[in-house]
Amino acid sequence: MDAFKILEIKKSVYEGNDARAKSLRAELGRDKVFLLNLMSSPGSGKTTTILRTIEALEAEMRIGILEADIDSDVDARAVAKTGTRVIQLHSGGMCHLDAEMTRQGLAGLGTEGIDLVILENIGNLICTAEFDTGATKNAMILSVPEGDDKPLKYPVMFSMVDVLLVNKIDAMEFFDFDLEALRERVLRLNPKVRIIPISAKTGEGMDQWADWMRAAVRHCKES
Amino acid sequence: MHELGVVIEVVRTVLDFAERNGVTRIETVVLQMGELSSMVPKYIEDCYPAAVYGTKMQDTTLRIEILPGNALCGACGKVFNLLRNAGGCPACGSEEWELLGGKEFMIKEIAAR
Incomplete structure (x- = not known):
């Protein structure tokens, strides 16, 4: 019988997913499909x-939505009512989506003729930030009731996103939320991030957000 | 839960490596984790049996090596451990430093034949 020998692997655990994400991103670029990975707390x-x-x-533009949840399809039903193409992904207890799951979701949705796909990631500020989904751009929502100290607690998430939407600003007066303090904390982690305060309820700030999306999708079409 | 996802990724990578290198039997898997990585070694060990269940790695042993979270002081050049010095240089007190390591999460090697 042969003796056991030591085989060196020396590979980052994230390397496999990173490579799969990179090739998915390249394919989406070739197909001119813009994929936005949207993350936040529940x-x-x-x-x-x-x-x-x-x-x-x-x-x-033609839009498709990937709804990722641990269970249930309430979000997908809400989106389906609008007549938008949507597919529900169940992660089976897993707290994040990786590039392979995203690829399967896109295949299920069908990206033929679609300009923009929004992936609603699982509500979680930790693991979702550590796994590259292969998205063209990454965005996150922080809502006012969660507090302006979240960049201190979840720095990985805040340092990897391209856009930060600060939602529920209509509720600002009821909470101790300092937008300037938040801005300073986020920019220290991520100087390039675009911060857009919004209220999805009243519509405030949604124009700026829609403009950012338009420009990003156009850039994807032209590059 | 957080750890389970990454352990499944470890298993996938090792099985793939084994297949490509004609490894028939794996005895031990050695991981390297930085002190500053977001993983808890105890949880990694706890979910390992579930992640390898039913795979060719079912009977393997997991070993984890911890790598120090060290920084180089930008003011005086001293190398120090961030966790044991609360993020400040023990020699000059500066909080300006460059991270040297400690966020790794690597598959180092396997013992196999």
Whole structure:
């Protein structure tokens, strides 16, 4: 019998997913499909924000939605009512989506003729930030009731996103939320991030957000 | 839960490596984790049996090596451990430093034949 030998692997655990994400991103770029990965805590208003985003953009581009949840299809039903193409993904208890699950979701949705896909990631500020989904851009929502100290607690998430939507600003007066303190904390982690205060409920700030999406999708078409 | 996802990724990577290198039997898997990585070694160990269940790695042993979270002081050049010095240089007190390591999460090697 052969003796055991030591085989060196020396590979980052994230390397496999990173490679799969990179190739998915390249394919989406070739197909001119813009994929936005939207992350946040549970209850921060991801689904409402998506519904408002659909309203703002559906006349000018074809949109598809990937709804990821541990269980249930309440979010997908809410989106389906708008007539937008949507698919529900169940992660089976897993707290994040990776590039392979995203690829399967996109295949299930069908990206033929679609300009913009929004992936509503699982409500979680930790694991979702550590797994590259292969998305073209990453966005997160922080809602006012969650507090302005969240960048201190979840720095990985705040340092990897391209856009931060600060939602529920209509409720600002009821909470001790310092937008300037938040801005300073986020910019220290991520100087390039675009911060857009919104209220998905009243529509405040949604124009700026829709403009950002328009420009990003156009850039994807032209590059 | 957080750890389970990454352990499944470890299993996937090792099985793939084994297949490509003609490894028929794996005895031990050695991981390297930084002190500053977001993983808890105890939880990794706890979910390992579930992640390898029913795979060729079912009877393997997991070993975890911890790598220190060290930084280089930007003011005086001293190398120090961030966790044991609460993020400040023990020699000059500066909080300006460059991270040298400690966020790793690597599959180091396997013992196999």
